[in-house]
Amino acid sequence: MKRREFIKKTGFGLAAVAGAAVVPSVVRSQDPGLPAVKWRLVSSFPKSLEVVYTGAEALAKRIDELTSGKFQIQVFAAGEIKPSNGVLDAVQKNTVECGHTCSYYFHNQNKAFSLDTAIPFGLSARQMNAWYYYGGGLALSREFFARHGIVNFSGGNTGTQMGGWFRKEIRGLKDIKGLKIRIPGFGAEIFSSLGATVQRDLAIADIYPAFDQGAIDAVELVGPYDDEKQSLYKVARFYYYPGWWEPAGRITFYVNKGEWDQLPKPYQAAFEVAAAEVDVRILANYDAWNPPAIQRLVQKGTQLRQFPDDVMHAAYKTAQKIYTAESAANPDFKKIYDSMRAFQQVSDIWTGMAENTMANFMQAQSIAGK
C-alpha cells in the first residue's frame, strides 16, 4: 500500500503529525504519535473449530490493548468473506491485510508450504518452535513466504494429531489396501502409495455425510476435542493413533508484506508478540481440552487403537522416498527440508531421552491407577 492509500484507508493524515508535535516532552522522540490503523483478518477456520478460530480474536484483542485501541484488526471466520482455502490468495493480493491459516492447505500450489505446518514423521510442536527460532527455520521460512508477498508468524499448534476414525480395524498393512480414506497433502500421497483410495478435498461440512453414507471408510481430522464435535464417533468405532502424518500441526498468521513494511515499528512489535502469545495459548488449549475429550469418547464406545508396526514402518519408508523425490524436483522444498531434517535427527534422540522416558513412565503410572 502506498503512503497516500495508507492515509486514505486509515483516515489519518496530517492530524497524526500535528498530534506528534504536542505530546508531552518526556515522551521520547521515537513515539511519533502513532496513526490509527484498521486491518481485516480472514481465518481459515469456522467458529466451530473454536480453539483455532478464537486464536485470531485473541490476537486482535491483545493488539487493541497494546496500542490503546489505535491498531484494530477485524476478524472474519472461514466463509464470511473468503473460503477456508482462500487465505493465501486474499493476503497475497491484499484483499485483506492478514490471515490465520494452515500453510499445508496450499500444498498443491507448492509442497514447501506443508513444511510450515506438518509433514509425516516431521517435527513435534516443541521441535518446530526450537527449529524455527533457534535452528534457522524461521529465516528459511520467511524467505520462502516473502516470495509469495507474505510475512509469516507461528500462531498456534495442535500437538501430535490423532490418526482418525476407521470403520474397520487395521490389523496390518494389508488392511490399508482398498481403504477409502479422507486425508490431504503428503499423508494422502503415502496412503495412496500403500494402496488406499484417497479423498483429498472434502470440506469439513461434507465429511460427516460422506462418512455416514459409506462413501468413505476412514476420516482423519484433528484430535479428540475437535473430532468429537464433528460426531465422527457416531459412524466409526475405531480411533487410531498416532497421526504420523501430523506429528504437530502449526497454525500460521500471514501478513501482506507491503502492509507489514509500512506498519509503524511498535505495531509490528505488537503483532509479533501477540502472535507468540496465541502460539502458546492454542497449544495449551488443545493440551487441556483433548484429555477429557478422549475420556468422553471412550465412554461413548470409541475404541482406541495404535497403528500396527508394519503400517508405521512402511509409511515411514514411503515418506522418505517422497521427500527425496520432492527435494530433487523442488528447490524451495529442498532448502527448507534439509535444514529441518538435519535438526530433527539430532533432536529426536534427545527428545526420546529425558522428556519421553519421563512421559512414558508417567503414562504407565496413570494407566495403572497409581
Next chain:
Amino acid sequence: MKRREFIKKTGFGLAAVAGAAVVPSVVRSQDPGLPAVKWRLVSSFPKSLEVVYTGAEALAKRIDELTSGKFQIQVFAAGEIKPSNGVLDAVQKNTVECGHTCSYYFHNQNKAFSLDTAIPFGLSARQMNAWYYYGGGLALSREFFARHGIVNFSGGNTGTQMGGWFRKEIRGLKDIKGLKIRIPGFGAEIFSSLGATVQRDLAIADIYPAFDQGAIDAVELVGPYDDEKQSLYKVARFYYYPGWWEPAGRITFYVNKGEWDQLPKPYQAAFEVAAAEVDVRILANYDAWNPPAIQRLVQKGTQLRQFPDDVMHAAYKTAQKIYTAESAANPDFKKIYDSMRAFQQVSDIWTGMAENTMANFMQAQSIAGK
C-alpha cells in the same frame, strides 16, 4: 506504591493529564498520554546461564519496543544487586519492581512455591501451560502469590531436565544408599528417604570444586547445554536420565502487586504478552541447544544411563507419600496440588497416546540411523 510516589518516581504528573487533552481526536479516550515508567528487574540467574538470563533482557527489549521506549526495565543478573535467592524478598518489599526466578528456590519458606516450578513426577512443560491457562492453575497460583504481594507470569521452561552426574553407576536402589548428592527441594527429600546424604544448598559456583574434590558423589543441575558449561563431565562419567524430580522447570516473572495495580493497562498488557513470548522462546532455546550439547558430551566420553526401574518406582512411591503428608499439613500446597494432580492424571494418558507414541517411534528411527 501510592499515586503520589508514582508521580514522584516517574517524574510525570500533570503533564500527562495535559498531554492527554491534546492528542489527536481519532485516538481513543483510553489512551491518556501514557507516562514514562522505569522499573528494575532482578534475575536469579547469572549471565553464564545464558538461556534463562537473556529471557529477562528479551522481556525488557520487547516492552521497550511496544511502548515506544516509555516503559523501561533495567535488568540485573544474579548477584549484581541481589543474590540469586533474594528475588522473592526484593520484589515483595518493592526494593525492585520485578524479578525473574524459579519459585522452588523458596521451597523452604513454603513448599507450595515448588508447585510453580516443578515437583517430582509432576507436569511436563506443555502440561504446565495447559493446566495454567485452561485448567485453573493460573488462578490458583495467582491467589497464592497475591498473598505474598506478587503477581506471577510464566516466563520460560527448561523441559524435562537430566538426572545429573554420577561418579559411579547406579545399578539399583541399593546404590542410592550412602550416596552424597547435591539436590534441592522435594528431590532432596526423596533421595534422603531412599538413603542418600543430600547437599541442598550448594551455590552453582561451589558445585564444581566440591564435586572435583570428592565432597559429593553426584550433582544434578539442569540439562546438557547448561551442564556442559559447568564442566561437570570432567569429574563424572555417568549422566543419568530422566530428571524425575524436574519433569519440567518453569521460570517465573514476579511483579510487585502494588506496582502492578498502578501500572497503566497498556503497560500491563505489554508485560504480560512479553512474558508469554519469553515463555515460548526459552523452551524453544533449550530444545534447540540441548540436542547438540548431548552429542558433544558423548563425544567427550560421557556415558548416558537411564535410572533403573526400582529407583524410579521407589522414588515415585515416596513422592506420593510426601505429597500426602504435605497436603495434610499445608493448605496452600493442598489447594494447588489437588488441582494439578487431577489435571495430570487425565492428561498423562492422552500425552502417552498420540504425542509419545510418535516421539518414541521417531527416536527409534534416529537411533537406527533411518
